[in-house]
Amino acid sequence: MTEEVTPVPDQLIDHQLERLLADRGSHLLRTAVLLAGNHQDGEDLLQAALERLLRRRRRIEGSAEAYLRRILYNLAADGWRRGGAWARKLPLVQFSQPTAVPDLADAVDLRDALIRILWQLSPQQRAVVVLRYWEQLTEAEIADVLGCTEGTVKTAAWRGLNQMRKLAAPWLPAPAGVGPALTMKEGTS
Amino acid sequence: MTTDFEELVTETLSQHAARVTVRPDLSRLVAQARRRHLRTRLVTCSALGAATAASVVVAVGMAATVTPPIQVRTAAYVVSRSDQALTSVAPRSFVAVATTFGGNGLPASIFPIATSTRVLRTEYWSFGDRSRVEAFADNGKAVIGVGTQSGAVTTVTGAVYLSGTWWRALLPPGDPITVFRAARAPQCNVHAVLAAVLALANVYAELSPGWPEALRDVLACERAVATSRQVIDGERVIRIEPKVPGVDSAGVRIVSWVSASTYLPVRVLVTVQGTGPRSRWWQQEDYIWRRPSPANLSKLTQVVPAGFRRVAAPSFAIG
Numbered sequence: 249m250t251e252e253v254t255p256v257p258d259q260l261i262d263h264q265l266e267r268l269l270a271d272r273g274s275h276l277l278r279t280a281v282l283l284a285g286n287h288q289d290g291e292d293l294l295q296a297a298l299e300r301l302l303r304r305r306r307r308i309e310g311s312a313e314a315y316l317r318r319i320l321y322n323l324a325a326d327g328w329r330r331g332g333a334w335a336r337k338l339p340l341v342q343f344s345q346p347t348a349v350p351d352l353a354d355a356v357d358l359r360d361a362l363i364r365i366l367w368q369l370s371p372q373q374r375a376v377v378v379l380r381y382w383e384q385l386t387e388a389e390i391a392d393v394l395g396c397t398e399g400t401v402k403t404a405a406w407r408g409l410n411q412m413r414k415l416a417a418p419w420l421p422a423p424a425g426v427g428p429a430l431t432m433k434e435g436t437s
Numbered sequence: 438m439t440t441d442f443e444e445l446v447t448e449t450l451s452q453h454a455a456r457v458t459v460r461p462d463l464s465r466l467v468a469q470a471r472r473r474h475l476r477t478r479l480v481t482c483s484a485l486g487a488a489t490a491a492s493v494v495v496a497v498g499m500a501a502t503v504t505p506p507i508q509v510r511t512a513a514y515v516v517s518r519s520d521q522a523l524t525s526v527a528p529r530s531f532v533a534v535a536t537t538f539g540g541n542g543l544p545a546s547i548f549p550i551a552t553s554t555r556v557l558r559t560e561y562w563s564f565g566d567r568s569r570v571e572a573f574a575d576n577g578k579a580v581i582g583v584g585t586q587s588g589a590v591t592t593v594t595g596a597v598y599l600s601g602t603w604w605r606a607l608l609p610p611g612d613p614i615t616v617f618r619a620a621r622a623p624q625c626n627v628h629a630v631l632a633a634v635l636a637l638a639n640v641y642a643e644l645s646p647g648w649p650e651a652l653r654d655v656l657a658c659e660r661a662v663a664t665s666r667q668v669i670d671g672e673r674v675i676r677i678e679p680k681v682p683g684v685d686s687a688g689v690r691i692v693s694w695v696s697a698s699t700y701l702p703v704r705v706l707v708t709v710q711g712t713g714p715r716s717r718w719w720q721q722e723d724y725i726w727r728r729p730s731p732a733n734l735s736k737l738t739q740v741v742p743a744g745f746r747r748v749a750a751p752s753f754a755i756g
Contacts (some may be wrong), residue, residue, distance in 0.1 A: 273463040278454035286671020298470035382450040
C-alpha cells in the first residue's frame with residue numbers, strides 16, 4: 249500500500265523558515281558573509297540558499313537548518329557567482345622595509361588581509377576553512393556537509409591554510425622583535 | 438594540534454563575523470526568495486520566459502560587480518573630500534556605528550549604570566537629531582540601550598537590560614558634545630586630537646548629534662601623509678594616517694579609512710600605547726551609511742521592554 253503524503257502548505261513552510269531565520273538568522277548570515285566576502289553578497293548568498301530550499305522543500309528530511317546550511321556551503325563551494333563579485337582578484341598589499349614595531353593597527357591590517365586572502369582561495373577551500381575555523385566542525389562533519397570524502401576535506405584544508413599562511417607572510421609578526429612597516433600598493437585591479 | 442596561525446584564522450573569522458550587522462527584518466529574505474522562486478518557475482514555463490530569466494540573472498550578476506577605477510589622490514584632497522562629505526552628506530544619511538573596544542573593554546559604568554560588567558562592543562545609530570546606542574557585554578548580551586531626541590529640550594530614554602529598569606531624563610538645551618567642543622579652540626595638535634578622540638570615545642558623544650564634528654576634527658589633522666588603498670567588507674577604501682605633532686610621542690595612533698566613492702568614514706581605529714604593561718588600549722569604529730528608510734529609522738527608538746520598572750533618571754552632569 250502506498251502511503252499518501254499530505255503536502256505541507258507553502259504558508260507553513262514560509263512560517264517555519266521565518267522562525268528559523270529569527271532564531272538562527274544572525275549565525276547563518278554571518279556564515280554567508282564569511283563565505284561571500286561582503287555583507288551584500290552574503291545576503292544574496294543566503295537568499296539563493298533559501299530559494300533553493302524552497303525549490304526542494306519536499307525533500308527536506310530532519311532539520312531544516314542543517315539542510316539550509318548544507319545548501320549554503322555547497323552553493324559557496326560550487327563557486328556561486330563564480331564569474332561575479334567574489335571572483336574578483338583583490339589587489340594584494342605589499343610591504344616595505346621594516347621600520348616600525350607592529351602595533352594594534354598592524355594587527356587590524358593583518359586581520360583585514362586574512363579576510364581578503366580568504367576570498368582569494370578557491371570556493372571549496374574557502375568553504376572548508378570557514379567550516380573548520382568558524383563553525384569549528386571536524387573533518388568528518390565537514391565532509392558530511394559538503395558531500396565529499398574526508399580526504400578531500402583534509403587536502404582542501406591543508407592547501408587553503410598553506411595558501412593563507414603564504415599570502416599573509418608579509419603581515420605576520422617577524423621574529424626577534426623586528427616588525428614590518430606596512431605601506432600599501434595602490435589599487436591595481 | 439592547533440597552531441598559532443590556525444588560532445589567528447579562527448579569531449579573525451570570529452571578529453569579522455561579529456561585525457556583521459543583522460537587520461531585524463531578516464525574515465524578508467524568505468519572502469524575497471519565495472518571490473524569486475515563483476518568478477523563476479513562471480518564466481521557465483515558456484521559451485521567451487526562459488530567455489528573459491537568463492538575461493535578468495546576467496544583469497543582476499553584472500550589476501553588483503561594476504565599480505569605477507579609483508584615481509590616485511593626495512591625502513589633502515581625501516581629507517578635504519571627507520570633510521565635505523561629513524558636512525553635507527552625513528546629516529542626510531542614517532549611520533550605524535559598531536564600536537569594538539580592545540583588551541577588557543570599557544567599564545559599563547561609563548553609562549549611567551552601577552555595575553562591574555565591562556562593555557566590549559557598542560552599536561550606535563544616528564539620524565538628524567535622534568540617536569540610540571546599545572552596549573553589549575563580553576557574553577554578547579545587551580547591557581543598556583539609550584535613545585536620545587535632541588531639540589529645545591533633549592529627551593534621553595534608557596533601558597537597563599541588566600536590572601530590568603528604565604528611566605527618562607529631560608536635559609537643558611545644548612548637547613554635551615557641542616558644549617565640550619566649544620571649550621577649546623579648533624587646532625591640530627596632540628591635545629586637540631586627543632580631546633576629539635576622547636569625545637568620540639565618550640558616551641556623551643554617542644548621546645549627541647555633534648559627533649560628526651568631532652570626527653571632522655580628527656580627520657582635519659590628518660595631513661601630509663600618503664594614502665593607500667584597501668578593501669574593507671567589500672568596499673574600496675582609502676587609508677589615511679595622521680602626522681600630528683606630539684601624537685607619536687604620546688603613543689597615540691589614529692588610522693582612518695574613508696570610502697573611495699563617498700569619502701565618508703568607513704573605519705576609525707585609535708590605539709593608545711601607555712607606559713605600563715596593561716596600558717595599551719584600542720577602539721575600532723566601523724561606520725555604515727544608509728538611507729533614512731523607515732526600517733532604519735525604527736532603530737532610533739528606544740523601546741522599553743514590557744515589565745521593566747521605571748526608576749529615577751541618573752545625573753547627566755559633564756565632569
